[in-house]
Amino acid sequence: MNLRGMYAIYHFELARALRTWLQSIISPIVTTSLYFVVFGAAIGSRVQEVEGVPYGAFIVPGLIMLMLLTQSVTNASFGIFFPRFTGTIYEVLSAPVSYLEVVVGYVGAAATKSLVLGLIILFTAQLFVDVPIAHPFLMLAFLVLTSFTFSLFGFIIGIWAEDFEQLQVVPLLLVIPLTFLGGTFYSLDVLPEFWQTVSLFNPVVYLVSGFRWSFYEVSDVPLLVSLGMTFFFMLLCLTLVWWIFRTGYRLKS
Amino acid sequence: MSPILSIENLDKTYPDGFQALRNINLAIHKGEIFALLGPNGAGKTTLISIICGIVNATGGRVTVDGYDIQRDYRQTRSRIGLVPQELTRDAFETVWDKVSFSRMLFGKPRDDAYLEKVLRDLSLWEKRNSQLRMLSGGMKRRLLIAKALAHEPSVLFLDEPTAGVDVELRQGMWETVEYLRQSGVTVILTTHYIEEAEEMADRIGVINQGEIVLVEDKKQLMRKLGTKQLVLQLRESLEAIPAALADYDLGLSEDGSALIYTYETQSARTGIDDLMQALGEAGIRFTDLHTTQSSLEDIFLDLVNGS
Incomplete structure (x- = not known):
């Protein structure tokens, strides 16, 4: 194992986030707080409770997920796309590091950042409303699992993308709509039956539902199904990453 | 003396059918400076990229210091430093951060004294805290060399080190290569400038259309001259x-x-x-x-x- 090499990538990526702290740390917190104020205060004044949970508190897990998914995808995709763009990727490819070490370095750094952001937003939310956490360890497990899985997904996009537009298109046109339609701001029960069925094809539904269960023990789908689907998506991403390195797709000719 | 780099029957065909290298056989001796001369598109960069692990070969075998570049990639890559042809476009990191990163990426323990020596030798020490975007083209090229030397390689590839570089800088680059020779590093450089090969190399290889057409001691070539x-x-x-x-x-x-x-x-x-x-x-x-x-x-x- 080249642990130093792996750590070099990890450290370099985290240093980049810290160097651009306004964009990478402050901006997601401000955005989430705005969502919280607008949705929580405006809608919350009319919708008192969802499934016995005050509306302001109900949307907190969804908001954390929204931020976690977009930040994981954006960070990880940018992390690997940028060296491809600047040309410095040659150094990583010619270094004595294994594919696994490269993935752990890049994906680990993006996931770490998302995780920290998720926790910061959770504490920020506590300033606005009371957010009890029924199963803190399960909540943390969901945070870690989601950060890692979607950072893997972002890593894949960062390798697939050939320009900045492609890099942006997946987070903007796929991740954000799926998250908004994934029960972030509502319970699936409020939808007509047809749209409830359609929603079950949205993977984000399972993440938000399971994550929310760890807070309030209310969910749209059973907890085990949530966990199972999250693992399934992670395995799918891992398989894709394995294939990328095996074939050298977009990295080696 | 066994060669430090040995290339046997190396082939490379790109997916679009373009055959970039055909049956390359070459042995590089320890401590020598070898110039690989060839026109644009001859296969120089492809050859280097395969040895360094950036491009996959279609057939053949390459060993560095006796280690196979595929099976023992950690051994071979830790011995090799690569200075690419293109300047990289990164901008916001400092010179010191970049060389430290390079050393660590190759698995070497921190050694600030060594990195300081490399930066001083390449006249970059004064710029150690500067962001990359503040450097001139010549400094950026020297930084690429510093990064390649950061992990103390025994073989250094310089891909077109003076491409697009003015006369004065080219002279400086030749002095840098001489310094590398004295420090015992085996240097393989590609160029399409004949005078560069003449100035620096111990041996000269000519590559054209993916084939090595000549490998000869520079002195013998000069005798012909x-x-x-x-x-x-x-x-x-x-x-x-x-x-x-x-x-x-x-x-x-x-x-x-x-x-x-x-x-x-x-x-x-x-x-x-x-x-x-x-x-x-x-x-x-x-x-x-x-x-x-x-x-x-x-x-x-x-x-x-x-x-």
Whole structure:
């Protein structure tokens, strides 16, 4: 194992986030707080409770997920796309590091950042409303699992993308709509039956539902199904990453 | 002495069917400076990229210090430093952060004293805290060398080190390579400037259309360069070289209007005096004379056009 090499990538990526702290740390917190104020205060004044949970508190897990998914995808995709763009990727490819070490370095750094952001937003939310956490360890497990899985997904996009537009298109046109339609701001029960069925094809539904269960023990789908689907998506991403390195797709000719 | 780099039957065909390398065989000795000369698109960068792990070979085998580049990639890559042809476009990190990252990426423990020496040797120490975007083109190129040296490689690849670099910087680059030679690093550089190969290399290889067409010691090549031709335009054409002049290395032009004498410029006696005398005695008169010398460039062009 080249642990130093792996750590070099990890450290370099985290240093980049810290160097651009306004964009990478402050901006997601401000955005989430705005969502919280607008949705929580405006809608919350009319919708008192969802499934016995005050509306302001109900949307907190969804908001954390929204931020976690977009930040994981954006960070990880940018992390690997940028060296491809600047040309410095040659150094990583010619270094004595294994594919696994490269993935752990890049994906680990993006996931770490998302995780920290998720926790910061959770504490920020506590300033606005009371957010009890029924199963803190399960909540943390969901945070870690989601950060890692979607950072893997972002890593894949960062390798697939050939320009900045492609890099942006997946987070903007796929991740954000799926998250908004994934029960972030509502319970699936409020939808007509047809749209409830359609929603079950949205993977984000399972993440938000399971994550929310760890807070309030209310969910749209059973907890085990949530966990199972999250693992399934992670395995799918891992398989894709394995294939990328095996074939050298977009990295080696 | 076993070679530090050995390439056997190496082939590379890109997915679009373009054959970039054909059956390359090459051995590089420890401590030498080897110049790989070739026109654009000859396969120089592909060859280097395969050895460094950036491009996959289609067939053949490469070993570095006895280790296979695929099976023992950690061993081979930790011995190799690569200075790419293109300047990278990163901008916001500092010089010191970049070289530290390079060293760590290759698994070497922190050694600030060594990195300081590398930066000082490459005249970058004063710029250690500068962001990359503040550096000039020449500094950026030296930084790429510093990054490649950060993990103390024993083999260094310089891919077109002076491409797009002004005369003064090119001179500086030659001095850098000389410094590398003295520190015991084996250097393999690619170039399409003949004078660069002449200036720096111990041995010269010529690659064209994916094939190595010549590998030769530079001194021997220079000896070939040391040969000159004296061309004598005759007053009256000859049909054959007269028997009286058979002792001289003489040739006759196709139309018989000129005699061509080949001689070594570096030998103590060129034989020109004797030849002139013999010509006079044989009654051969000439109207004009001039000398020509084949340059490395001529040899190179012959090889490249001939293949």
